[in-house]
Amino acid sequence: MKPGTFTQMYVQFVFAVKNREALLHKNIQSRVFEYMSGIITEMKHKSIVVNGVADHAHILIGLHPSTSVSDTVYAIKRSSSLFINKEKLCPGKFAWQEGYGSFTYGRSQLDTVYNYIINQEKHHKKMSFREEYIQFLKNFELEYDERFLFDFMDGV
Template structure:
C-alpha cells in the first residue's frame, strides 16, 4: 500500500453582505446556496451545511489539506457576486463585504454545528449578527481590532 495524505479538517465560514445590507431574499436564497455548493464541490471540497439570513451566510465545509482557504473564499465570493448580479436577484448592486470568519471544528462537533447553521433564521430572531460574530471571536479566542470588523449597521 502506498503512502497517502489523511486528514479531517472542518471549517465554518461566515461572511456578510457589503455594508451589512439585507439583500439576500428568501425568493432566491436556495438558488444562491446551490450555486455556492457547486463552487465548493468543483474545488473538490465537501459542503456540509450552508444557510443564512438576509445580511450574512454560514458555510461548513470539509476541506482537503491542499486547498487554500483564502483562495476558496475569494472564488466563492467573486463567482456568487457575479451570479447574483447577472441574475438580477437584487435591485441593488450586490457585493460581499471584505473579510470573513473561519472557525475550525472537530468531527465530534459537526452535528451541533450543522444544526446551528440550519437554525440561522430562528437564531437571529434572538441575536444580532454583530453579537453572534463577537461571540465567535471570543469563543475561539481570536484577537481582533474593532476597526477591522465588518461594517455594522446600527
C-alpha cells in the same frame, strides 16, 4: 493528494453582504446557497451546509488540503457575486463585504455546527449578527480590533 496522505479538516466560514445590506431575500436564498455549494464541490471540498439570512452567510465544509482557506473564500464570494448580478437576483449591484471569519471544528462537533447553521433564521431572532460574530471571536479566543470588524449597521 499523495498516497498515504489523510486529512480531516472541517471549517465554518462566516461573511456578510457589503454594508450589511439585507439583499439575500428568502425567495433567492436557496438558489444562491445551492450555487455556493456547487462552487465548493467544484473546488474538491465537501459542502456540508450553506445557509444564512438576508445579510450574511454561514458555510460548513470539509476542506480539501489542495486549496487554502483564503483562496476558497475568495472563489465562493467572487463566483456567487457574479452569479447574483448576472441573474439579476438583487436590485442594484450585489457584493460581499471584505473579510470573513473562519473557524475549525472536529468531527464530533459537526452535528452541533450543522444545526446551528440550519437554524440561522431562528437564531437571529434572539441575537444580532454583530453579537453572533463577536461571540465567535471570543469563543475561539481570537484577538480583534473592533475598527476592523464588518461594517455593522445595527447601531450596536
